[in-house]
Amino acid sequence: MNNTYQGLPVKRKNNLWMIPNLISLLRIVLTPVICFLLLTQDTRARSYAFIIFIMACLTDYADGYIARQQQKVSQFGMVLDPFADKCLMSSLSFTLMYAQFCDLTKFLCLSFMMLRDTAVSTLRSFAGHQRIPVHSHAKIKTTLQMMGMAAMIFPHAGGSSMASWLLFSSCVISLYTGGLYFFQAFKRF
Numbered sequence: 001m002n003n004t005y006q007g008l009p010v011k012r013k014n015n016l017w018m019i020p021n022l023i024s025l026l027r028i029v030l031t032p033v034i035c036f037l038l039l040t041q042d043t044r045a046r047s048y049a050f051i052i053f054i055m056a057c058l059t060d061y062a063d064g065y066i067a068r069q070q071q072k073v074s075q076f077g078m079v080l081d082p083f084a085d086k087c088l089m090s091s092l093s094f095t096l097m098y099a100q101f102c103d104l105t106k107f108l109c110l111s112f113m114m115l116r117d118t119a120v121s122t123l124r125s126f127a128g129h130q131r132i133p134v135h136s137h138a139k140i141k142t143t144l145q146m147m148g149m150a151a152m153i154f155p156h157a158g159g160s161s162m163a164s165w166l167l168f169s170s171c172v173i174s175l176y177t178g179g180l181y182f183f184q185a186f187k188r189f
Contacts, residue, residue: 028084
């Protein structure tokens with residue numbers, strides 16, 4: 001197994017209590033709080049959900065940044081970070097659909113992105129995490145998806161059309177990068 005990740009050494013000791021891992025765990029803990037607040041269907045709770053969602057999104061960037069800067073990349077963290085991402089995005093997608101924050105366009109975009117993420121995660125589990133690196137467009141996809149979801153959550157937002165465009169753009173990039181991952185995987189096998 002390759003002991004580097006994005007050019008940094010990967011520590012064999014998988015210390016759960018490293019700062020990047022704690023930040024990823026915080027994202028997992030914040031997820032049900034956000035979903036609960038959205039399900040209450042209250043404007044004040046929705047405002048809190050928006051703020052906490054922004055914090056959770058920032059943890060997605062902070063954990064990776066700190067891990068690379070402090071060279072504290074661990075095998076556990078390489079599994080925990082994408083799990084925390086999927087936990088946040090999938091749970092929030094389901095909540096937004098269930099609480100009827102979605103029109104048909106948003107519903108389809110969120111559904112396709114969840115299916116793509118599940119397919120790519122399954123592909124990675126078969127191919128091994130090191131074999132299929134994250135495509136740079138996937139980071140753009142995630143940013144657009146987070147912005148679209150934030151626009152959906154924001155109370156009193158006239159941003160429904162903005163949320164639709166952000167989610168649609170994210171969905172297109174999502175399907176494109178998903179296709180690239182499968183193409184890379186089949187080419188290697």
